[in-house]
Amino acid sequence: xxxxxxxxxxxxxxxxxxxxxxxxxxxxxxxxxxxxxxxxxxxxxxxxxxxxxxxxxxxxxxxxxxxxxxxxxxxxxxxxxxxxxxxxxxxxxxxxxxxxxxxxxxxxxxxxxxxxxxxxxxxxxxxxxxxxxxxxxxxxxxxxxxxxxxxxxxxxxxxxxxxxxxxxxxxxxxxxxxxxxxxxxxxxxxxxxxxxxxxxxxxxxxxx
Numbered sequence: 001x002x003x004x005x006x007x008x009x010x011x012x013x014x015x016x017x018x019x020x021x022x023x024x025x026x027x028x029x030x031x032x033x034x035x036x037x038x039x040x041x042x043x044x045x046x047x048x049x050x051x052x053x054x055x056x057x058x059x060x061x062x063x064x065x066x067x068x069x070x071x072x073x074x075x076x077x078x079x080x081x082x083x084x085x086x087x088x089x090x091x092x093x094x095x096x097x098x099x100x101x102x103x104x105x106x107x108x109x110x111x112x113x114x115x116x117x118x119x120x121x122x123x124x125x126x127x128x129x130x131x132x133x134x135x136x137x138x139x140x141x142x143x144x145x146x147x148x149x150x151x152x153x154x155x156x157x158x159x160x161x162x163x164x165x166x167x168x169x170x171x172x173x174x175x176x177x178x179x180x181x182x183x184x185x186x187x188x189x190x191x192x193x194x195x196x197x198x199x200x201x202x203x204x205x206x207x208x
Contacts, residue, residue: 009143011060015053016136020160022049023129039114043121050128057132065139067193076196079189083200087207094208104206127202130161131194134187154184 025045032038057065094100107119134153137160141152162177186200187193 005143005146008064009140012065012136012140012143015056015060016133016140016156019049019053019129019133019136022046022053023126023133023161024164025049036114039118043118043125046125046129047121050125050132053132054128057135065135065192066197067191069193070195072196076190076193079186079196080200080203083186083203084207087204090208102207123205124202127198127205130157130183131187131198131201133157133161134184134197135192135194138187138192151181151184151188153187154181157181157184 022045026042028045029038029042032041091102094102100106103123107123108116110116110119134157136153137156138151138153141150141156142148145152157180158177162180163173165176166173183201183204186204187197190196190200
């Protein structure tokens with residue numbers, strides 16, 4: 001049994017780093033001289049990578065990586081309700097105190113149509129990759145340490161997704177890293193359900 005868990009943990013660890021590599025391919029957009037190519041390259045790479053990994057995840061799952069129940073329970077709707085209310089609260093607070101509009105307004109209603117189109121694809125794909133990273137990291141930690149009470153997924157999201165934002169600036173890096181724990185809450189609260197986690201993370205992302 002321990003050998004089987006170790007094998008599953010290594011497989012999950014491998015997939016975790018594969019997801020991380022796909023996420024970090026975003027740097028290509030920063031070095032491309034052509035603006036149109038720079039805008040379009042990340043959604044293309046992320047889209048191909050995210051759905052390839054999602055398909056592989058579904059084949060590997062067998063009820064272990066995440067919960068397969070697609071029917072939303074009262075608990076799931078309650079999680080989404082609190083996510084929406086919390087996001088609105090943070091959104092209003094940010095606007096009142098620092099004048100910052102929510103991301104969905106800042107990024108989806110640009111005067112540059114190509115930039116808006118890119119963001120409509122870019123951010124939902126980023127959330128999907130974040131969730132995949134979270135899922136595989138949690139599975140790897142559970143199998144390799146036999147300590148499922150530790151939020152391995154949130155910790156990996158903190159280090160591998162959040163902290164790399166330091167190249168945007170210290171403040172952005174620290175805030176992104178700490179937000180990783182907030183984005184991970186629906187995953188744990190829902191009992192590792194894929195759909196409710198994704199919807200909740202997307203709401204948090206777009207409204208804050």
